[in-house]
Amino acid sequence: MIENAHRWTLELLDPAGGAPESFALGEDRIDWEPAEESARWAAVRSGDYSPQEAWAAPATLRPIGSAQLGEPYASGFEVLLGSNGKPAFSRAFSTQYFKKLAEEHAGLWMRSGRLASGDLFRYLIAAFRQDERLVPAARRSASIRTLPPALTIEEPAAELARHPETESVGPDDAADPPVLVPRAVLRETTEHVLSNPEKESGGFLLGKFRRIPGSRDVATVVTGYVPSRAEGTATRLSFTPECWTAARSAIALRGSGEALVGWVHSHVIDALCAGCSEEKKRDCPLAKGFFSEHDRSVHRIAFPRAYQIALVVNLSGGKTTHSCFGWRDGSIAERGFHTDREPQEEATCPVRE
């Protein structure tokens, strides 16, 4: 667990020039785990740490003082991994990390009339040193520890991301952990969701990890898709305890040392847009793929590893497209992936009648 010796506050600035308002961000309000996870995986991607070493190293939070405003204001924070016999490693995060919390507090201002819908607002983050170190409270005699991901990193292989024989799909950010999703897997996901195109469906992505040729970076190579019996409606997909148990059994049955690297689910855009005109449907941003608040909640709870991704299969206008989401700097964002080249049009096929 990460060690935090600071008390953090969020200051909302009034666009109308009124007095700012400060909100204390208690330990139960700030979710530091995605930052910790991101830092530990970045250490693995640096090539200096194995996963076991990265997760064994003590992690500490340190604010980065604002050069413009001076302390206690922060322009971000760092997660420092203790050396533990290895070179020390740090990863910096901007105040963007607090955006969701800022939006929640701005919602309070909206309710009180200080902000109107569409108003732009700014926020500042401040950190105050405390004498006593804050560690997450553990009740009764439970002791909590974070576990390293159960994975091994294999030697480079030719089919990896950024290889000339792969192509990029979606927004390409060089800082994102590289992911290769073979076209055959994309096809399997498409066939699965098209077997029930009126309702959402989904499943799990399995994969392995390999060093990228000529680099110390690590790529996730998706090696299989396990369809889930998660129950869907036109706009919802429920993952029950039985779904998670079945997925775990499927991974064990395959017996090839794969890790759970992500999940897949469909969005039946045609159902969402049933009442819209054809012209409106053509320009509909939903058709290009999105990640709902419920999707984010599932990803945060069940897929918190920095390398884990979510593929969304969009069923819209008789076609299917894939969008990909994953962790970037401790937040969930749309991201790209690599797939192997194929002569036909990528990731698109007609919806079956």
Add this chain to the structure above:
Amino acid sequence: MGQATALRIFANDVSGQKEAFISDAPHDETVGSLVASLVADLRLPKTDPEGQSISYTLRNERTGELLQSSSQLGEVLSPDDRTTVIPSIMAGSARR
């Protein structure tokens, strides 16, 4: 199952990212009560984005059973059993 008055239990979250070790879970404590404290210990969310409660179920990894919340720990777990706290959660295109 076991004879001692308290059980040692390990519990993981569904992602396998976090593990709680309980050294003294009473035999007569219910699974539901243990799950409630594990949700707090593991800092798992109690509600979904719409504010609805998220329900969690405890799975005994040794037997593969999903445990009833009214069962007593001494009836369904043995010392040093490994368990997983598994959520029922919803994804989907419905936007808040």
